[in-house]
Amino acid sequence: MRLLIVDDDDAFRALLRTTFEVVDVEVEEASSAEAALDIVELRRPDAIVLDVSMPGMSGLELCRRVKEDPVTQSVAIVLLSGSVSDLALAGESAAADAYLRKPFSPLELLDVVERLTGSLDAVPPPLSGERRGDEQQLLLYARDLRHLLEIERGQRVLLQNAYQETVAALASALESKDTGTRAHSQRVQRYALELARAVSPDLIDDPSTEYGFLLHDVGKIGIPDRILQKPGPLNDGETRLMRTHTLLGEQMLGGVAFLRGEGLQIVRSHHERWDGSGYPDGLVGTDIPLAARIFAVADALDAMTSDRPYRPALSWATAGKEVLAQSAAQFDPGVVRAFVEREDALQLVRSELAA
Numbered sequence: 001m002r003l004l005i006v007d008d009d010d011a012f013r014a015l016l017r018t019t020f021e022v023v024d025v026e027v028e029e030a031s032s033a034e035a036a037l038d039i040v041e042l043r044r045p046d047a048i049v050l051d052v053s054m055p056g057m058s059g060l061e062l063c064r065r066v067k068e069d070p071v072t073q074s075v076a077i078v079l080l081s082g083s084v085s086d087l088a089l090a091g092e093s094a095a096a097d098a099y100l101r102k103p104f105s106p107l108e109l110l111d112v113v114e115r116l117t118g119s120l121d122a123v124p125p126p127l128s129g130e131r132r133g134d135e136q137q138l139l140l141y142a143r144d145l146r147h148l149l150e151i152e153r154g155q156r157v158l159l160q161n162a163y164q165e166t167v168a169a170l171a172s173a174l175e176s177k178d179t180g181t182r183a184h185s186q187r188v189q190r191y192a193l194e195l196a197r198a199v200s201p202d203l204i205d206d207p208s209t210e211y212g213f214l215l216h217d218v219g220k221i222g223i224p225d226r227i228l229q230k231p232g233p234l235n236d237g238e239t240r241l242m243r244t245h246t247l248l249g250e251q252m253l254g255g256v257a258f259l260r261g262e263g264l265q266i267v268r269s270h271h272e273r274w275d276g277s278g279y280p281d282g283l284v285g286t287d288i289p290l291a292a293r294i295f296a297v298a299d300a301l302d303a304m305t306s307d308r309p310y311r312p313a314l315s316w317a318t319a320g321k322e323v324l325a326q327s328a329a330q331f332d333p334g335v336v337r338a339f340v341e342r343e344d345a346l347q348l349v350r351s352e353l354a355a
Helices: 010-021 033-042 059-068 084-093 106-117 136-179 184-199 201-205 207-214 218-222 236-243 245-253 262-269 290-304 316-325 333-341 343-352
Strands: 002-006 026-030 047-051 076-081 098-101
Touching (some): 010 026, 026 033, 033 059, 076 106, 184 201, 201 207, 207 290, 218 245, 262 290, 316 333, 316 343
Parallel strands (some): 002 047, 047 076
């Protein structure tokens, strides 16, 4: 939609322009009725928001000229004025499509233009009953700007929830292919979040961390089923191929904006070991990203307590002893201490998300 704003007050035009930029309208401006006529002849707008009182040609005269010309008479015109008498005169002689008295709510203006043109996305209904006065315009804009920001924040939350649901569905489908269960990815995510709260709570402030916990094994999409579902130990060649899933996952997700940061590091490094014997980079100790070190404990805990094609599940007590035994070998000692501190909470997660 193309909109022309005509007003001799630069600051007021800026307010009007901001109002319509919120809903992605192409806006042109004119500071006089004469300049507006030139614009109308060159690039006919869909609508004009027009001040009545301006030096030189008035807004009423501009409105009459536009409406008398068969080429432009279909252009919707909204007249603005702080004077009731001006609007009464406009109603009698100018043939405008709508009239608003200043000060007005910006949402009210959006609503009027939307009704006249049908070209805007849906906007909230105007708020009525406000006390009118010369000092109210900025207050109306401030109030409605808050309202529009609340709408935007709500849309952002909906979008983030959609991301989370999509990621969870992808992770569940992958885990079903790999392990035959759809609960693994949710459990390890919950385990890892619980451990992160004990080790470094600020990690959870990075949204990519949670996504990384869920999508840690997404690279297994590129691993053949005959390897993923093999009931016995893998041979050397199969092991080498299986280990590429960390790099495949990083490559697949490298261009996804909401995974950049800790999330992508989890995908690449969650099979690194504290003693340097892990893969793909053989990182040692604190060179391993912290979120990946946390996830390594969560992932191993769930792997040991779940049935796999090559062995039945271990008891929680047996798995817990193995986690302790691997402190400073496979696992970060600090994360193992967090496991001991939060073991009751971790067991509760296990009972809630039992396969």
